[in-house]
Each structure stands twice: as structure tokens, then as C-alpha cells.
Amino acid sequence: MSESATPGPRVPESRTPGTAEPELVELEKEPAEAAKLFGAQLALIRAFTGNLADQGEILGLIGPLELPRLWSRHILNCAIVAPLLRPGVVGDVGSGSGLPGLVLAIARPDVNFVLIEPMERRVAWLNDQVAVLGLKNVTVVRARAEEARLKHPLDQVTARAVSAFGKLIPLTAPLVRSGGELILMKGEGAQREIEAAAKAIRKYGLRDVEVITLGAGVLPEVTRVIRATVD
Numbered sequence: 345m346s347e348s349a350t351p352g353p354r355v356p357e358s359r360t361p362g363t364a365e366p367e368l369v370e371l372e373k374e375p376a377e378a379a380k381l382f383g384a385q386l387a388l389i390r391a392f393t394g395n396l397a398d399q400g401e402i403l404g405l406i407g408p409l410e411l412p413r414l415w416s417r418h419i420l421n422c423a424i425v426a427p428l429l430r431p432g433v434v435g436d437v438g439s440g441s442g443l444p445g446l447v448l449a450i451a452r453p454d455v456n457f458v459l460i461e462p463m464e465r466r467v468a469w470l471n472d473q474v475a476v477l478g479l480k481n482v483t484v485v486r487a488r489a490e491e492a493r494l495k496h497p498l499d500q501v502t503a504r505a506v507s508a509f510g511k512l513i514p515l516t517a518p519l520v521r522s523g524g525e526l527i528l529m530k531g532e533g534a535q536r537e538i539e540a541a542a543k544a545i546r547k548y549g550l551r552d553v554e555v556i557t558l559g560a561g562v563l564p565e566v567t568r569v570i571r572a573t574v575d
Contacts, residue, residue, distance in 0.1 A: 371397045372415045381423045388450045405441035422447040424559040424567045432499030437489045438506040449482045456481050462488045489515040497521035504529040510541035517548040520574040528570045549575035
């Protein structure tokens with residue numbers, strides 16, 4: 345696969361008459377950490393990142409200001425979670441643009457992924473990327489998480505920027521086998537979200553609920569994950 349498909353500077357397609365010309369929006373230069381995190385999968389993640397940069401804003405998958413931080417804030421932010429995954433079947437709830445589902449599937453070809461997404465346009469994007477990138481370890485399911493009918497319980501479930509922890513629990517915990525895990529990417533308020541979700545934690549039988557901080561000294565911003573075991 346070619347590694348020279350990195351898009352050049354981009355300009356918004358339209359502007360209001362009489363206003364100044366918009367500034368060029370450039371894709372963030374690939375950080376050196378990408379090679380360390382993806383290893384032999386580097387060409388694949390370059391291709392996916394290029395595709396997301398080219399089509400993401402048009403399809404409503406990423407905002408217009410995300411290109412200058414696409415690698416550090418999104419791609420690597422997701423990839424740093426890969427070591428927490430175990431061989432088995434991992435579900436990603438609300439996969440959207442493929443963050444973190446497709447990124448993790450690229451980083452961990454030894455793990456099978458089920459990407460759960462309700463919106464038709466996003467499902468089409470996910471299926472297209474699976475085909476274009478030749479990802480054999482990914483299945484895309486169009487469904488709301490609470491309505492998903494899977495053949496078998498999942499070993500782990502991930503989610504990013506979907507909802508507060510308390511609201512995520514009833515969407516994710518029922519999909520996981522006993523002894524499986526939730527691996528939910530959160531922001532600075534992760535610990536407060538845990539405290540606010542005490543009732544849901546008890547109701548759905550979660551234990552060993554903790555906040556894990558990843559990427560310190562490696563990424564510009566750390567990644568926070570709420571990890572919990574489902575009884």
C-alpha cells in the first residue's frame with residue numbers, strides 16, 4: 345500500500361462574499377510516536393488517516409478544525425489504548441468515524457472487532473474503510489447499542505466520546521460476558537463520572553472500576569480510560 349497519499353493543505357469550499365480568504369488547513373505532520381505504536385501496521389494507519397483527512401469533514405465525521413491535530417489528538421490518542429486489549433472479540437460502541445474502533449483494529453490485528461453504529465452514513469464509511477484497508481478482523485453492525493443482537497457476548501467493549509459513564513454502563517455492560525471488561529475513553533472528569541455512576545455500577549454488577557492514564561511522556565495529551573470488570 346502506498347505511503348504517499350497524505351493530503352495537502354485544504355481550504356473550505358465556500359466563503360461569504362466580501363470576507364477575507366480562509367486560511368489553509370493542513371493535516372498534522374505524522375508524529376514519530378506513530379511508528380512506535382503501530383509498528384508493521386504503520387502503512388495501514390497512514391492510509392486510514394489520509395482517508396479520514398480527505399473525507400471526514402465532508403461526511404460529518406470530524407470537525408473542520410481537527411486536521412491540525414488529527415494524529416496526536418485522535419489517532420494516537422486511540423492507539424495508546426491498544427495494549428489494554430486482550431485476544432478475543434472486542435466491541436466498539438458508537439464507532440462513528442472509526443475512532444477508536446478502526447484505529448484499534450489496525451493496531452491489534454490479533455483481536456477481532458465488532459463496530460456497533462446506528463447511523464447509515466457512518467456505517468457506510470466504516471464498511472468502506474474495512475474493504476479499502478483489507479481489514480479481516482472487523483465486522484460492522486448497524487444498530488443502537490441497546491438493540492444490538494450479537495451472536496456471542498463480547499470479551500471487552502470500548503467507546504469514545506459517546507456519553508457519560510453512568511449512561512454508558514447500560515449500553516455496554518449487557519454486551520459483555522461475565523468477567524469481561526469495559527474500556528471506555530474519557531476526559532479529565534473520569535473519576536467524577538465514576539462517583540456519579542454509583543447506582544448504575546451496582547445495578548450492572550461492575551467491579552474493579554478504575555481510571556487508567558496512558559501516554560504520559562509519549563503523547564502531547566494523556567489518554568484517560570475507565571476500566572471495569574463485568575460480573
